[in-house]
Structure formats: structure tokens, C-alpha cells
Amino acid sequence: VGLPLAALVDAQGAVWNAFAQIGRFDRGLLAQTVGVAAGGATIAAVVGGLGVMLGLVLGGGVRGGSVLEVRDSLLLLPWLMPGVLLGAICVRGLSSLAWAGWFYPTTGFLIVLLAVRTLFAPVKVMRLMGSTLPRSWFEAAALHQISRRRVFFVIALPLLAPGLLVGWAVAYWLILAETGLLVMVAPAGMETLMMRVFHLLHYGYEDEVAAACLWVLILGLGPLLAGGWAVTKLGRGRLC
Numbered sequence: 001v002g003l004p005l006a007a008l009v010d011a012q013g014a015v016w017n018a019f020a021q022i023g024r025f026d027r028g029l030l031a032q033t034v035g036v037a038a039g040g041a042t043i044a045a046v047v048g049g050l051g052v053m054l055g056l057v058l059g060g061g062v063r064g065g066s067v068l069e070v071r072d073s074l075l076l077l078p079w080l081m082p083g084v085l086l087g088a089i090c091v092r093g094l095s096s097l098a099w100a101g102w103f104y105p106t107t108g109f110l111i112v113l114l115a116v117r118t119l120f121a122p123v124k125v126m127r128l129m130g131s132t133l134p135r136s137w138f139e140a141a142a143l144h145q146i147s148r149r150r151v152f153f154v155i156a157l158p159l160l161a162p163g164l165l166v167g168w169a170v171a172y173w174l175i176l177a178e179t180g181l182l183v184m185v186a187p188a189g190m191e192t193l194m195m196r197v198f199h200l201l202h203y204g205y206e207d208e209v210a211a212a213c214l215w216v217l218i219l220g221l222g223p224l225l226a227g228g229w230a231v232t233k234l235g236r237g238r239l240c
Contacts, residue, residue, distance in 0.1 A: 008190075012188075015207045015210050015211055016208040016211075017207075018208045018210075018211035018212075019211035019214055020181050021211075021217065022156060022211055022212065022215055023215070025063075027193055029192070029193065029196065030193070030215065030219065032190060032191060032192055032224075033086070033176070033192040033193045033194075033216075033219060034045050034091075034219055035163055036107070036111055036114065036175065036182075036190075036192055037114075037175040037176045037192075037219075037239075038096050039111040039114075039115075039116030039170065039173045040111045040112075040115045040117075040172075041118065041168045041169075041171035041172035041175060042116065043111065043112065043166065044114075044115040044118050044119045044121065044122050044167075044168075045122045045164055045167050045168040047115065047119065047166065048075075048119045048120075048121075048122040048123040048126065049122040049123070049125075049126045049129040049160075049163070049164040049167050049168070050164075051123070052122075052123055052126035052127055052130060053126065053130070053152065053156045053157065053160055053164075054136075054152070054170060055180035056130045056133070056156055056160075057138070057148050057151050057155075057156050058148065058154045060135060060138040060142065061101060062181075067229030071216065075119055075120040075123055076120050076148065078116050078117045078119070078120075079117055079120055079174075082180055082183050083117070083179065083181030083182070083183075083184065084178030084180045084181070084184045086113070086117065086181060086184070087180070087181045087185040088184060089144075090104070090109075090113055090185070091184070091185060094109070097215060104185075105187050105188075106187055107187055107190055108231065109185065110181075110182070110185045110186055110190070113181060113185060114175045114178060114181065115171075117174075117181060118160065118170075118171040118174045118175055119171075121165070121167055121170040121171045121174060122164065122167025122168060122170070123173055124167075125163050125165065125167035126160060126163050126167055128159050128163075129162075129163035130163075131187075132155075132159060133155070133156075133159060133160075135163055135233070137155060138151065138155075141155070165227065167226070168223075169227070170225045172220075172223055173220055176194070176219060176220050177194060177216070177217060179194045179195065179197075179198050180193065182194065182195050183198055187194050193213075193215055193216050193219070194216065196208075197212045197213060197216075200212065230237060
């Protein structure tokens with residue numbers, strides 16, 4: 001995204017015309033971009049973030065050790081692997097299964113793969129936040145025979161909910177900038193802004209590339225602005 005933005009510094013009318021045209025005529029493209037990124041980030045946050053919280057409650061707090069370090073390293077593998085290679089492996093594996101043939105050429109398969117690729121983000125954020133909760137709280141809850149369900153909803157979820165949102169946002173930003181996996185796995189008729197940037201770079205349309213990259217930045221700032229607005233509203237509500 002950074003390189004084409006140099007064109008915005010000396011932007012002529014063509015860049016802003018291309019920017020306006022995307023916003024006016026390609027709303028479906030913007031909606032698909034946000035939908036894919038938000039869908040993948042939501043799955044990653046629910047599976048990863050809530051999974052860490054459940055492990056926190058069941059295990060009585062975060063426990064360090066080599067097992068967790070190995071698990072974190074394994075979660076990083078899908079992200080460190082080139083997106084094209086990850087997509088090729090998954091498509092080859094699913095295409096060989098007769099019962100899964102209907103799934104891999106769909107947008108749902110792409111969203112699930114993006115969630116797997118960015119799963120490490122919410123898991124890492126939630127694990128770091130979970131380590132700040134004293135284990136004595138969980139030991140006291142067990143001593144007083146408080147149900148794990150109540151510990152989850154009264155202690156873990158309220159205190160770690162901000163981390164869940166941060167993990168979601170990180171996964172969203174990573175998916176928003178993803179290109180290789182999208183180009184490899186996206187079904188026919190599905191396009192995102194980064195896919196358009198990828199194709200436009202091959203034809204040298206610098207103005208359209210700069211406009212598309214600017215839209216990526218705007219969509220990436222969306223969760224940040226929404227979060228700031230929500231925090232402001234909550235702060236005013238408490239003051240009132």
C-alpha cells in the first residue's frame with residue numbers, strides 16, 4: 001500500500017477522479033472487501049479469543065511453559081507461510097475429498113482460510129491480557145465453589161473484552177492487506193481492493209492503484225474511528 005501512495009503527494013485530478021469513481025460505482029467492491037475482512041477477523045476472534053478465555057477459566061489462569069510457546073509457534077505457521085502456498089495446499093487437499101468439493105470454491109472457504117491465517121493475532125493478544133489477571137482470583141473462585149460459567153461471564157469476559165476487540169482489529173487489518181491468498185483462492189466473481197491493486201499494477205495504472213490504496217487505508221481506519229467514537233460515548237454516559 002505504501003509505494004503507490006507516493007502518487008497521492010503529487011496527485012492530479014485523475015487520482016481523485018478514480019477515488020470518487022470507486023466510491024460511486026464500486027460500492028459492491030468496498031462491501032466485499034469489508035465483508036471478507038470482517039468475516040475472517042470475527043471467526044479468528046471467536047475461535048482464538050474465546051478459546052483462550054475458556055482455557056483461562058478451565059485452567060485457573062494463564063500458565064507459562066514450553067507447551068504454550070510451541071503452540072504459539074504453530075499458530076504463526078499459516079501466517080509465515082506464503083499465501084499462495086497455503087491456498088494451493090488447502091485447495092489441493094479439499095479438492096481430493098469428494099464430500100468437500102462444494103466448499104472450497106466458495107467465499108466461505110476463503111473467509112475460513114483467512115481466519116486460520118490470522119488466528120495467531122487474537123490468541124496472542126488475549127494470552128497477553130490474560131496473563132495480567134492474578135491466578136489468586138481463580139483460586140478464590142474455586143475455593144468458594146463458584147461455577148466456571150459464572151467465572152467466565154463475571155471475571156474473564158468483562159475484563160478481557162477489550163483484548164478481544166483489539167485482536168479482532170489486528171486480524172481485520174491483516175486480512176484487509178492480504179493479497180496472495182485472495183488471488184489464489186477467491187472464487188469467480190469475487191474481488192477485493194487488494195486484488196484490484198494486484199491486477200492494476202500489472203498494467204501500470206498508477207492513478208487507479210493510488211486511489212484503491214487510499215480506499216484500503218480508509219477502510220482500515222474504520223474500526224479505529226468506530227472504537228474511538230464508542231469510547232467517547234461510553235465516557236460521556238458515565239459522566240452523566
